[in-house]
Amino acid sequence: xxxxxxxxxxxxxxxxxKAKFDNGKISYEEIHRFDNIPLTDDGxxxxxxxxxxxxxxxxLDKAGDIDSFAFDTWGVDYGLLDENGRLIxxxxxxxxxxxxxxxxxxxQIMPENELYSRxxxxxxxINTLFQxxxxxKLGEAKSILFMPDLFAYAFTGNKNCEYTIASTSQxxxxxxxTWDSEVxxxxxxxxxxxxxxxxxxxxxxxxxxxxxxxxxxxDTQCAVAAMPSxxxxxxxxxxxxxxxxxxxxxxEPILTEQSNALELSNELGANGKVNYLKNISGLWLIQExxxxxxxxxxxxxxxxxEQEARASERFKCFVDPDAPELSQPGNxxxxxxxxxxxxxxxxxxxxxxxxxxxxxxxxxxxxYAIAQIGECTGKKFDILHLLGGGTKDNFLxxxxxDSLGIPVCAGPVEATALGNIILQFIALGEIESVEEGRRIIxxxxxxxxxxxxxxxxxxxAYDRYVKILELSKEEK
Numbered sequence: 001x002x003x004x005x006x007x008x009x010x011x012x013x014x015x016x017x018k019a020k021f022d023n024g025k026i027s028y029e030e031i032h033r034f035d036n037i038p039l040t041d042d043g044x045x046x047x048x049x050x051x052x053x054x055x056x057x058x059x060l061d062k063a064g065d066i067d068s069f070a071f072d073t074w075g076v077d078y079g080l081l082d083e084n085g086r087l088i089x090x091x092x093x094x095x096x097x098x099x100x101x102x103x104x105x106x107x108q109i110m111p112e113n114e115l116y117s118r119x120x121x122x123x124x125x126i127n128t129l130f131q132x133x134x135x136x137k138l139g140e141a142k143s144i145l146f147m148p149d150l151f152a153y154a155f156t157g158n159k160n161c162e163y164t165i166a167s168t169s170q171x172x173x174x175x176x177x178t179w180d181s182e183v184x185x186x187x188x189x190x191x192x193x194x195x196x197x198x199x200x201x202x203x204x205x206x207x208x209x210x211x212x213x214x215x216x217x218x219d220t221q222c223a224v225a226a227m228p229s230x231x232x233x234x235x236x237x238x239x240x241x242x243x244x245x246x247x248x249x250x251x252e253p254i255l256t257e258q259s260n261a262l263e264l265s266n267e268l269g270a271n272g273k274v275n276y277l278k279n280i281s282g283l284w285l286i287q288e289x290x291x292x293x294x295x296x297x298x299x300x301x302x303x304x305x306e307q308e309a310r311a312s313e314r315f316k317c318f319v320d321p322d323a324p325e326l327s328q329p330g331n332x333x334x335x336x337x338x339x340x341x342x343x344x345x346x347x348x349x350x351x352x353x354x355x356x357x358x359x360x361x362x363x364x365x366x367x368y369a370i371a372q373i374g375e376c377t378g379k380k381f382d383i384l385h386l387l388g389g390g391t392k393d394n395f396l397x398x399x400x401x402d403s404l405g406i407p408v409c410a411g412p413v414e415a416t417a418l419g420n421i422i423l424q425f426i427a428l429g430e431i432e433s434v435e436e437g438r439r440i441i442x443x444x445x446x447x448x449x450x451x452x453x454x455x456x457x458x459x460x461a462y463d464r465y466v467k468i469l470e471l472s473k474e475e476k
Contacts, residue, residue: 002430005031005069006420007056007151008219011095011242012036012287014052016059017417018066021430025444026421028414032059038093045093047147049079053154060208068203068211068424071148072219072416074243075168076128079150080141085157088137091147094126095328102130109186117255118183120174120266121167122279128169132189144193148217156205156212159195165217166197167268174253174266174274200270201427215423216270220245220277222419223387225270226412228447229438236370236381237275238400239415240390242284244321244362246369247277254376262372270423271434276377278369281321283390285358288332293351300351306395308352309359315461316353317345318361320472343468363399364465370404384408387415391448401450402458411447418445 001022008015014036019028034055039046060069080088092098102125106115112123121127128146132138145153146165153159166172166179171189173180181191198204198214200221205212216222223239238246253266253274262278269275286305293300300308317340319326325335333354337347340357348354366384374380383406390396391410401408412418422437431437 002068002425002428003066004421004424004428005059005063005066006215006417006424007059007069007071008222008417008420009036009052009071009073009147010219011074011284014055015417016056016063017414017421018063019421021425024440026418026425026440028417028421031062038095039090041090044098045096046090047077047093049087049090049150053151056151056155066210068213068428069207070213070215070420070424071151072215072217072222072420073147073151073165075165075218075220076126076131077147078128078131078144079147080135080137081143081145082140083142085143087150088140091150092131092135094131097328098134099125099130102133105133106130106187110183113257113260115170115183116260118173118180119170120253120255121170122263122265123170123260124279129171129183129187129189133187138189141193143195145195146217149195149214152204152212152214155207158205160198160202160204160214161195162198162202162214162217163200163268164221164270166194167266168218172268174255174268177268201423203427211428213424213427215420215427218267219416221267221270221275222417222423223415224249224275225419225423225434225437226415226441227385227387227438228409228411228442228445229435230442234379234382236373236384238366238384238386238390239388240282240386240396241388241416242282242287244280244282244366244390245277246280246366247275247373248377248379248381249273250276250377256376259376262376264372264376270419276373278372280362280365280369281327282362283393285321285326285332285362286355288329289354289358292330292332298351302393305351305355306393308350309355310352310395312350312352312356314356315360315457315464317348317357318364318461318465318468319357320469321358321361321365323472339472343471345468359396359399360461361465362396363403364462366400367403367462368466368469382406386410387412389413397448397450401452402455403462405452405454405458407452408450409447410450412441412445
């Protein structure tokens with residue numbers, strides 16, 4: 001029997017899951033959880049790295065004797081180390097506004113289509129390449145580590161760069177799976193600042209007798225690694241949490257101008273596949289609205305918000321979840337009203353109408369993204385595997401099935417942590433492959449199936465939604 005601890009850190013919380021592998025089965029339990037609250041320093045948003053390290057130590061104390069532990073986190077963010085291997089400053093948060101307007105500057109250095117054809121990432125201001133363009137302390141750095149590798153370094157003293165997290169950076173070739181040093185040089189970045197690339201499921205050091213393992217450092221790729229495997233399916237996946245990442249697995253990247261124009265991304269998966277996907281702002285919108293309401297003295301649970309939404313008028317108004325004005329913290333309700341007003345829609349007046357607007361907009365954006373992915377790949381999907389925390393949101397699962405018109409299989413809830421865990425057990429020699437891990441998950445995890453209702457009102461709503469997206473783009 002082997003025992004592992006998966007550290008799964010999201011943008012709003014962190015937790016430690018202790019797992020055992022025995023007789024072909026995985027059992028697990030959450031042993032520690034904490035709020036991941038960003039710091040505001042000199043007008044900038046940063047991650048509280050020092051606090052998170054202390055929480056990791058608390059979790060390891062609770063875990064007792066274990067064989068291994070590993071980290072997965074959000075993508076794109078990084079830490080800078082000085083010549084003594086010390087963190088120069090707390091790492092910037094991808095929601096920090098310092099990258100506002102950066103894409104126009106980047107276009108002057110390298111045309112967008114060329115950059116996409118070389119790196120394959122959806123062109124987003126938050127990507128590491130563009131963050132580094134605005135990194136005032138880059139000249140002081142002797143090393144750059146992405147967040148999961150930075151945590152591993154804090155406990156081992158060894159510097160590594162795992163493939164899946166590197167593939168979120170806009171600097172890695174999805175074809176050669178190596179750094180594109182030419183791109184980096186044009187943007188003034190020295191590729192030698194990055195640690196050697198290492199394969200997923202590699203042992204990278206030891207701490208207090210336990211192996212420290214580089215799993216899929218990007219949490220999305222951990223979640224996809226835990227996607228149930230059912231023979232005969234042609235599946236799409238949706239890793240649904242703070243962000244929604246919707247896509248499919250491919251053998252080769254798609255690097256065309258059409259793919260770039262449709263804002264689709266090629267990221268490396270834990271199993272060597274390319275995860276071809278779209279990044280969509282996800283349940284962060286619900287989380288932020290709840291935070292704003294609570295700050296105003298209104299105490300709503302997530303269940304309260306869902307019930308308010310269920311009781312509200314259908315298809316009253318929609319937003320693009322990825323509209324730039326909705327991506328920054330604060331006053332989300334007013335921003336949604338302003339978006340609806342400028343696109344000629346009725347404004348949501350109640351909390352329930354606001355929440356329903358978000359839910360329906362997400363479900364319709366998923367349909368929009370699946371249509372684009374199908375257009376580029378030629379694939380016709382017959383099921384959507386919804387993975388992660390969003391599986392607990394029955395209302396969103398129902399809406400997604402109705403919007404897409406295909407069944408939704410929701411689960412496992414702990415997809416990200418389970419992906420982390422099976423990759424650790426692969427590194428430890430207990431599980432042979434991602435495929436075997438998926439089989440174990442399919443046989444042992446609770447999955448929920450949602451069938452589409454066939455309600456034609458969703459088709460009419462989708463036609464309206466596409467027009468609203470087009471109108472919104474014209475106004476940019």
